[in-house]
Amino acid sequence: MNLLASLVDGLLIGFVYGIAAMGLTLIWGVMNVINLAHGPLIALGMFGVYLITTALGVNPYIALILVALVGLASGVLIYAVAIQRVINAPHLSTLLATFAINMIIIGLGTKVFSTSPYTIDFSLGSISIGPITILGTRLVAALAAVIVTGSLYLFLYRTRPGKYVRAVANNRAAAELMGIPSSRILALSFGIGTLLAATAGGLIATFFPFTILAGGAYELKSFVIGVLGGLGNPLGALAGGLVLGMLEGVIPAFLPNTWVPVLEFLLFVLILLVRPSGLFGAKR
Amino acid sequence: MILELQQISKSFGGLQALSNISFAVPEGQIMGLLGPNGAGKTTLFNVINGVYAPSQGHVIFRGHDLKGLKPYHIARMGMARTHQIVRPLKDLTVRENVMVGACFGREGHNLAEAAQIADDIMQFVGLAERARQLAGSLNVAQKKRLELARALAARPHLLLLDEVLAGLNPAEIATMVETIRRIRDQGVTIIMIEHVMHATMKLCDQLVVLDYGKQLAAGTPAEVAANPQVIEAYLGDPKLAESLMDDAA
Amino acid sequence: MKDRPSFASEAITAEREASVKLGLLRRSPGLWLTLAIALVVGLYPALTGNVAVREVVFTMLLSVALASSLNILLGYTGYVSFGHVVFFGLGGYVGMFLLSRGMGLWLAAPAGGLASGVLAFLLGKAILRLRGAYFALATIGINEAMRAFINNFAPFGGPTGISLNFQIYTGYGGAGQALWLTYYVLLGLAIVSLVLSYLVKTSKFGLGLMAIREDEDAAEVMGVITPNAKTWAYILSAIIPGIVGALFFFKNGNIEPNDAFRLHFSIEMLVMVMLGGQGTVLGPMLGAAGYQGLRGFLVTSPLFKDVQLAVAGGLLLLIVLFIPAGAVGWLRQHFPRLRALLP
Secondary structure, three states, X not given: OHHHHHHHHHHHHHHHHHHHHHHHHHHHHHHOOOXXXXXXXXXXXXXXXXXXXXXXXXXXXXXXXXXXXXXXXXXXXXXXHXXXXXXXXXXXXXXXXXXXXXXXXXXXXXXXXXXXXXXXOOOOOEEEEOXXXXXXXXXXXXXXXXXXXXXXXXXXXXXXXXXXXXXXXXXXXXXXXXXXXXHHHHHHXXXXXXXXXXXXXXXXXXXXXXXXOOHHHHHHHHHHHHHHHOOOOHHHHHHHHHHHHHHHHHHHHHOOOOHHHXXXXXXXXXXXXXXOOXXXXXXX | OOEEEEEEEEEEOOEEEEEEEEEEEOOOOEEEEEOOOOOOHHHHHHHHOOOOOOOEEEEEEOOEEOOOOOHHHHHHOOEEEOOOOOOOOOOOEHHHHHHHHHXXXXXXXXXXXXXXXXHHHHHHHOOHHHOOOEHHHOOHHHHHHHHHHHHHHOOOXXXXXXXXXXXXXXXXXXXXXXXHHHHXXXXXXXXXXXXXXXXXXXXXXXXXXXXXXEEEXXXXXXXXXXXXXXXXXXXXXXXHHHHHHHHHO | OOOOOHHHHHHHHHHHHHHHHHHHHHHOHHHHXXXXXXXXXXXXXXXXXXXXXXXXXXXXXXHHHHHHHHHHHHHHOOOOOOOOHHXXXXXXXXXXXXXXXXXXXXXXXHHHHHHHHHHHHHHHHHHOOOOHHHHHHHHHHHXXXXXXXXXXXXXXXXXXXXXXXXXXXXXXXXXXXXXXXXXXXXXXXHHHHHHHHHHHHOOHHHHHHHHHHHOHHHHHHOOOOHHHHHHHHHHHHHHHHHHHHHHHHHHHOEEOHHHHOOHHHHHHHHHHHHHHOOOOOHHHHHHHHHHHHHHHHHHHOOOOHHHHHHHHHXXXXXXXXXXXXXXXXXXHHHOHHHHHHOO
């Protein structure tokens, strides 16, 4: 029964992992950039919700909407400042450019928030179904993740800018020939990736304590999930998030908790080697 | 026969890129590979030099079945090629590019010997004055010559040329044709993919025509140009065919 | 030659050797310049006996050895190893394990290097098939998997790691002497890493690596046996970090998973190579010293010390955006005449 409870917990958090990874994998899919500022952006989402909630006394979920919008804008800004110039350069350049953003955020963030933990004082109670008790905040977070994923799909498949994003992801040169403003679409995509990171961070902050460095762990998880689901495949990222959440729920029943990351990263390397398109991606 | 293709087929997923190609290339000849775009000519080159493994069939090079061998094994056995889309090693100098061919090709020279060979070959293809320039800074015609120089530096038995004439102006074509002839005269067997018809007809001893991955015809230029199937499928207009027959004669 | 009287042949050989040596000096002034800078900076603390300066230079030399090794894979071969610190950490752990079991530093440190080399060999054939960002991701995964594994690995002390008994340093003339000893050994390793880098770059093997960096498929078609060349580059880039790891943690006295496999340190190594100029011999040395020098300044400067990381990030961004070839690369591009001096 304990197993079932931790499985459900794992699955619920898996939804949130999923949208964090979706941000990473979208940016990868559209512009072939591994965003090493992903973790700090998740952390900024956490602090964003914290600041707005404590300063204005509003509900964290309303704060989250604001944080998402700010995330979108910051992503566009980061793209314009740090990425655009090196978008066609070798991988090392974009890796280091995003890492520089990582350093700037962590540097300033440490100055402002120190590295001590923060919590948001907020609760939605809990629901008990038989032996399983679910925290309300986690349930809402999972629901929010589903809504975000749905909205992303509506955006990508039902709107013009979304179709442009897919076209640019598919073949940037051809998209440009078709008259799609690829530079603006790339900036928008980076913005959406950042929005997703910040949203995931904000949701996590409603039930876990966090520090400015907390995003790092989720960034690494996002790598694992992204590869599980197939880099560049947003829906795969959600599935990958669920798989990872489930593993985290189930493995501790058989092995000490500290073995979880060993298995996660071994799985990660293994999938890269045998199925780089991911568990859910098309066969190459 | 320096090279024999035995019933080569290659498919990618459901797409049949090559089916049942068989021909043999005698030593010391120039063999032309013709066919419209998408006929599978470059794919065939990739099968011959080990970039792709054939789905079926065998490639026999100097008596050895190349099954399972990688491009670097085959290169070291004495097969060199140029690429249709030039692939200079941009941040290396022209000379270093050519030295790579000499160092890792059939004769596997050390750096000092390779430098010597590179100097000779750059002279031969007319790149000597560019030796110290970065390969990325060359123009297209020069890059084509660099491709050729790198392949020659490997001292190959068999040279695969993928559209070395494309994109060159008539004067450059004339020089290149002359160069190719001189390479053959040194005893190197050549297979060339070419769209520049007149030059091909003049240069080649044998032709093979591909169409949609199938072998449409093979023979001397005169035979091929007279083949009604070839005229219909590829050459299209009979007048062109006639003028080509004149070239071949 | 065989028929000549032996003394004449000896004389000729000696003369030829002299000319070869002179030739090497003339042909590679850049190498000597590089080594001279390393030696002058490296011997300065020894001459003055200043312990504080020694610690600063120690960090620089450590970085030089690591960055210069990484450059063999990153700069010459074009493979971005994001988790290179795994070799530093593994070497450190193997070294510390052996030291704590009573083995001397002279065996324990090379054993650390050997372990890292073996790891690179085992990993090489598998992950070097991956290209571009996929390889970078795999190296991150391997470092994190290793960190998490050692965290659970009881013989290496699990999360608490391995601590050396203070008594161990008496075998090296006391703690103070041991610090000087590690310093000199590190200086030697930094020099070796630079010479190795130069030898690789000017060899046929190095030409093959650079062909792979420029266009791996074209290199294969030209006969470069790419899987072997890449694996050797990986092994060569792993051994010295392994030895350096053992040395560093010997000096440190204890090792923990989070110190040994710190991903951030891995990225710092990349930054150093990038700053100085990837694919050059001199670049990683200047980049490493420059990075550590700048970091030291930022950490102690009253103006920047609170935001040193952000300032360093801002500088990194400027360099990535505007001087992507790094300092030495930029100089080589803009002053071709200086190329002989800037290997």
